[in-house]
Amino acid sequence: MGVLGLLLSPAAADPALPGLVREDRLISVTRSDGSEVKLETMIVRPDRPGRFPLVLLIHGTNPATGQAFRAAAARQSPVDLLNPAVAFAQHGYVVASIMRRGFGRSEGPFAEALSGPCDDRDYLAVGRIAAEDVTGAVATLRGEPWVEPDRVLLMGHSTGGFAVTAAAASNPAGVIGVLNFEGAHSSVPGRACSPDHLMADAGIFGRTARIPALWIYSENDQSAPPALARRMFAAYVASGASAQLQVLPPFGVDGHAMLPMGPADIWWPAVENFLTRLRLPTSLVVELPPPAAIPAPTPLNAACTMYFDAYVKAWTDIKAYAWNREGHCSSITSTQRTVDDAKTEAMRQCVAAWKECSLYAVGQTLAPG
Known part of the structure; x- marks a missing residue:
């Protein structure tokens, strides 16, 4: 140690x-x-x-x-x-x-x-x-x-x-x-x-x-x-x-x-x-490839459009995005330790606020179904 x-x-x-x-x-x-x-x-x-x-x-x-x-x-x-x-x-x-x-x-x-x-x-x-x-x-x-x-x-x-x-x-x-x-x-x-x-x-x-x-x-x-x-x-x-x-x-x-x-x-x-x-570095020294594109669900309200953009750009696969067909959402990108936890929490928050929801994306891919 x-x-x-x-x-x-x-x-x-x-x-x-x-x-x-x-x-x-x-x-x-x-x-x-x-x-x-x-x-x-x-x-x-x-x-x-x-x-x-x-x-x-x-x-x-x-x-x-x-x-x-x-x-x-x-x-x-x-x-x-x-x-x-x-x-x-x-x-x-x-x-x-x-x-x-x-x-x-x-x-x-x-x-x-x-x-x-x-x-x-x-x-x-x-x-x-x-x-x-x-x-x-x-x-x-x-x-x-x-x-x-x-x-x-x-x-x-x-x-x-x-x-x-x-x-x-x-x-x-x-x-x-x-x-x-x-x-x-x-x-x-x-x-x-x-x-x-x-x-x-x-x-x-x-x-x-x-x-x-x-x-x-x-x-x-x-x-x-x-x-x-x-x-x-x-x-x-x-x-x-x-x-x-x-x-x-x-x-x-x-x-x-x-x-x-x-x-x-x-x-x-x-x-x-x-x-x-402060005379500290500001130049980019490690350029990362952009995350894989994911098509946005439609419709989305203005806030959920912003959240979806942030979701796609988040540097983690432990994330999930839940959505309903009225354009509301719940995005979990940084608060869970496992993918299953992220899926569960995204659905919990979405259903609590909007009743009927489904998983739209998990990690950097669309959710099945």
């Missing part, structure tokens, strides 16, 4: 991603009290020798509540952020998508339970707990032979965006930039509890953060709406942090899914400008 810990799958060229190497590991990170915990990690990097800038990807939190939450957290996977991982690896980065404690196959009890009623939630404590996993992973991965240890980006989605913002407050060694995608906490599905606390916490993080950051949100984000993002951002920069905010056009019916579900060309131009300012 080396620095990265237990091997889940060996490093190997991925036939679905020619020119890239993918491996799955449990990496060992050291916590502030000196104890160690192993975090499930997916690594994607160019299939060539040398060192590369590191992007550490940090996931969001499944919106399930009650007893269903723990099961949903266990089902989460580093592959949830495969699309952005591939986009960065194509541009010459090594990407590590980690699962925080209590998520996926990572060790440790779930440590991010929110305390207090909806109008008095304590986000600061859970942000700092999540940040401990982030900074621990950075310290471990900087020692790898394929990482440029002083060119590290933190990139988080949703609660992961909140986590990397919290981590930036301690200015971890080697980290030169932070990408916060739709960072917030939606402790009640569809809305944020205690938004004033989120704003205040952003200000607390901003007091000590000195790493340049880019905050990216979507106009139709239902969990982290732009109005909340602007308040948090204003508090962050007013405290002295260096950051920029960009609000992108709507994605589907809920822009909160933009990063995990949407194709990279939606958000890459904004990120590219940020990378250029």
Whole structure:
């Protein structure tokens, strides 16, 4: 067992991603009290020798509540952020998508339970707990032979965006930039509890953060709406942090899914400008063949047309698209560990919303029948 810990799958060229190497590991990170915990990690990097800038990807939190939450957290996977991982690896980065404690196959009890009623939630404590996993992973991965240890980006989605913002407050060694995608906490599905606390916490993080950051949100984000993002951002920069905010056009019916579900060309131009300012790579070094074309079902409403385009472009075969003849849909591209799970979840969501549905596509092919 080396620095990265237990091997889940060996490093190997991925036939679905020619020119890239993918491996799955449990990496060992050291916590502030000196104890160690192993975090499930997916690594994607160019299939060539040398060192590369590191992007550490940090996931969001499944919106399930009650007893269903723990099961949903266990089902989460580093592959949830495969699309952005591939986009960065194509541009010459090594990407590590980690699962925080209590998520996926990572060790440790779930440590991010929110305390207090909806109008008095304590986000600061859970942000700092999540940040401990982030900074621990950075310290471990900087020692790898394929990482440029002083060119590290933190990139988080949703609660992961909140986590990397919290981590930036301690200015971890080697980290030169932070990408916060739709960072917030939606402790009640569809809305944020205690938004004033989120704003205040952003200000607390901003007091000590000195790493340049880019905050990216979507106009139709239902969990982290732009109005909340602007308040948090204003508090962050007013405290002295260096950051920029960009609000992108709507994605589907809920822009909160933009990063995990949407194709990279939606958000890459904004990120590219940020990378250029940091003097980080922006040129394409691994050009992948386009995914096999799939004819779209008809009819499709506007949101489902966007989802279908994202479905076809998603760099995974563990995906399924369910549809009904009125043009409604459910697209699962990044939240399940097996094809059967993706099929089941696509149908479950579609039937729950639209009653009569059928599978239209599984993986990169049309479903039989």
